[in-house]
Amino acid sequence: MEDDKMAITASMVKELREMTGAGMMDCKKALNETNGNMDEAVEYLRKNGQAKAEKKAGRIAAEGLVMAEVKEDKTAAIVEVNSETDFVAKNAEFQGFVKAVTEQALATDAADMDAFMAEAWIADTSKTVKDALTEKISVIGENLNIRRFEKVVTDGCVVSYIHGGGRIGVLVEASTDVVNDDIRACLKNVAMQVAAMSPKYVSRDEVSQDYLDHEKEILLAQAKIENPDKPENIIEKMIIGRLNKEMKEICLLDQVYVQDSDLTVAKYVEKVAKEAGADMKVTKFVRFETGEGLEKKNEDFAAEVAAQMGQ
Known part of the structure; x- marks a missing residue:
């Protein structure tokens, strides 16, 4: 029945447009066809050749910082800590806290966020990481969230790269039997590539069959619309x-x-490895972008904070 249809608002059309780069009327039609389901609307636009792969940028809103640290080429950590406003993200008190969280991540044995939040805060072992966060929230007067971390330990070499003053952070790991300035510079350049071009995988070997099948389905729908007479x-x-x-x-x-x-x-x-006489292979990268995948609505961010704080 018509009454069951969701009302499509201008803000929904705007959000879909930001996510896909499709035209305004195409976005409106897609939302009408999918009864306002944003994910299905993205899929609808892709199948009709009116959108590129979903742009996550349209959903990014939370402020904060990504920071990374590397120890002796072998151990690295990257963290994302969110704040509610850009003003706080630029505050020295907040930046000092993010640095301490990065050092915590560099030393941690925690496998997940819950274990990380429960372990002793290395700057003051009478507190947990969660306690330190709660304390910092009361000092700064704004909701903060230690959102994610990743630690990389390697026999080869790992480098970090921070872009845009902490908007994007990257770690790149390589297996290599030579570690020198040329190798580090090469991996730093690769990390800059990851920051700029946002790849999903290191190589084709990592791409799952499910992903390939899904993309084939979308490309097939596009090709049939564009070439209805082709065999x-x-x-x-x-x-x-x-x-x-x-x-x-x-x-x-x-x-x-x-x-x-x-x-x-x-x-x-390959070229740099040959010149350095190294047997080198890029094995992993980690790319964090501040606020990536967080909804624009502040209540969603507050809910994520509340869940982490156990409230």
Whole structure:
């Protein structure tokens, strides 16, 4: 029945447009077709060739900082700590706290956020990490949230890169039998690539069959709309071509190297490794973007904080 249909608001259309880059009327139609379900509307636009892969940026709102630290090339940690306002994110008290959280992450054995929050705060072992956070909230007078951390320990080399004063942070790990300034500089350049180009995977080996099947389904729907008269076997070839193109965008080693478009990232790493006489392979990256995936609504952020604080 018509009465059951969700009313599509201008703000919903605006949000979908920010997420997909599709036209205003296309976004309105997609929301009407999917009864206001944002995820289904994104899928609808993609299948009709009116949107690129979902842009997460449209959903980013929480402020805060990403910080990283590396110890002797072998151990690294990266953290994201959120605040409610940009003003607090630039505050020296908050930045000092994020640095302490990063040092905590560098030393931690915790496997998840709950264990991390429960362990002794290394700056004052009479408190837990959660206690230190609660204390800092009362000092700063704003909700804060230690949202995530990741620690990398390697036999090879790990480097960090922070972009935009803490908006994006990256760790890149490589297995390598040589660690020198050239190797570090190469991995730092790769980390800058990750920050700028936001790959999903290191290489094609990591891409799951489920992901490939899902993308094929979307590309098939697009190709049939664009080429209604083309036979199935031609459309199949087109899909393979488009999927390969997408792999070159989402797999780090397949990407065109930003600082030298004649090379892929894989070729650049190979070149530096050869010059350094190293057997080197990029094995992992971690990319944190402040507020990534958090809803715009403040109540969602407050709920995430409350859940972490156990309130």
